[in-house]
Amino acid sequence: MPDLTGQVALVTGASTGIGRHLVEGLAARGMAVAGLARTEDRLRTAMAEVADATGARTLAVAADVTDRASVEEAVGVVREELGPIALLVNNAGLIDEFEVPVWEADPDQWWNVVSSHVRGSLLTVRTVVPWMVLRNRGRVVNIASGMSTRANPDYSAYSVAKTGLMRLTESLATALEGSDVRAFDVAPGVVDTPMTRSMHMWQGYTDWTPPEQVVEIVAAIAAGELDQWSGRFVRAGKDDLDVLRSTSPQDAARQLRLRPYGDADPLG
Template identity: 85%
Template sequence: MPELTGVALVTGASTGIGRHLVEGLAARGMAVAGLARGEERLRAAMAEVADATGARTLAVTADVTDRASVEAAVGEVREQLGPVDLLVNNAGLIDEAEVPLWEADPDQWWDVVTSHLRGGFLLSRAVVPWMLLRNRGRVVNVASGMSTRANPDYSAYSVAKTGLMRLTESLATALEGSDVRAFDVAPGVVDTPMTRSMHMWQGFTDWTPPEQVVEIIAAIAAGELDPWSGRFMRAGKDDLDTLRAVNPEGTARQLRLRPYGDGDPLG
């Protein structure tokens, strides 16, 4: 297990994948700030991690879709722990009704999109300038298989995760020439309360071990996967040693149109 240093900020930290990431990064030596909306559960989770790992932790209550809340939270992390070296944008909602978009509640549908996209945007906007000042930092946006293909029952989640991939690529392109980089990491199908609530995973047993998600993100934090900046990786499918050895070129692992044939003018 590689030793890490610096400060990590993980959103959606009180449960599920975020909770696993907080503990895994803390166990590797990082000081970890966890951000979530529910103060009581978040504080309990961060205290448990501190007790288990001996690491410095900080519970920061904030709504990722609220600009003032995000900016205050990032300022608190900087004051209490120091500048953020690793930002993991993990927070986000899922379609509650699991129905085609014309049957979806418009407000809940838009809340799902906002939680991922506005959340990822606001956190990156608040953290990345400080990374650039130090010319050091990594941003991870938690992607999904639905980033690359639509699901009719989860249209909001599909739209949100696809948009987040575009945000990652835009950010990575803007950061070229610096030692600040951005990545998409899909966690696979981790056994969490969210995945358990989705009918598409009912009866599913081939769960992705959360430690595999932690390992990829820890490798990113260590600077081992820098050639993958702006690209998509998937825990549970991608072999970490292979990722370390491969230097992807062109538009590999990025969202692009596929030409319909040799005569496609957009090919």
């Protein structure tokens, strides 16, 4: 288990679900962890529980990740209270409320889902990453999904959001080449959370991904053990961490690409 003592992490969507597991797992590895979420009371309770359980320093900062001023103020508080942010985990995001084909979706609710993932991550990246670049040190983890890479007829907004987030990760990683700031897509698998249980596609499902496996991958990224996977997609519960550590992906492996229809494909 990597020792991350002295580093600062910022996790969005930190009050429940995967975000809550990440806060506790990173704190247990020695990080000072700031959590962002919209519901202040629940967030403060969660962060206090983590501090009591781990002895680590935590900070609860209520913020709406889709609001620019809110994000900028929150990040300023984190930097002032805890210090430079070494790890940013973009975990916050909504799911489609109405599980219907895209032409039946409520446009406003649909766009809110997309915005929560894409605009939310963009705003944290543009607020946190410049300071990482100045220090020439930092890691960004965007929480991806299997639906980043395949369509789903009932979760079109979530699928579009997660696919867009993957492209944002790749753009970020490409722009950061040559520095010691890296960006990664981490799909958590099917973790038993309130959001997952609200999705009809997982009703009756029992083969849950242990949340500790998500924490282990993110902690390895924070420790610089998976730097060769920057700009790539990894999946908790399927990818073996030792294999990831020893493997360097080639070409466009684990990235979004068009498949050519054959050797004569002009876009091949």
